[in-house]
Amino acid sequence: MEGRGRRREPTIRLSDVVADCVSRWFQDALREAKNGDISMQILVGQMYCSGYGVPLNIQKGKAWISRAAQCRSSALKVGHKRPGYNASDSDSDDAKDESAS
Template identity: 65%
Template sequence: MESSCSGTDKSSNYSSSSNENPRVPLSDVVAECVKRWFKDTLKEAKSGDINMQVLVAQMYYSGYGVARDTQKGRLWMTRASRTRSSVWKVSDKRPGYNASDSDSDELKGES
């Protein structure tokens, strides 16, 4: 079985012989995937993708895939808000909750 986040060879192949490929705890595999997700997201955010800038900010605010750093979260949210001011509404939301989700919630309330 191959890990869907197989950037490292530690979990690339399980076999019946534990001496060939020792099993890696699932929590370690997931933690590695989350760290990689942050790195990939950061790369896209640096290239100017506003949605990824918001996601990086949320990840910094919550410490998801990276050490918690509210100052860096604020910097990324500020960068994204230059194009879309509504991003501040989701700064305290879980990673992945985006400004368009928030905007559609507001529209429902106005109907």
């Protein structure tokens, strides 16, 4: 009879927890992007373009990527990549491609 008398905590689905975390990640990244962080501008663009943590909005995504590209031209190479794929990652891929030629 140990279970009697105790209130059962509401069940929270893991998918809801993850969705909340991703949404907060987007909000944090957006705040930093607005403050001029180029890496976060790229991330926000990728998130908009993929609909990750925010409703899909290709136009806003491209605008953020273009904004970042004004300071880091390699940003244009990663706009279509998954969120978190950095421009520096793209640069290293280019070096591999050139050495293979």
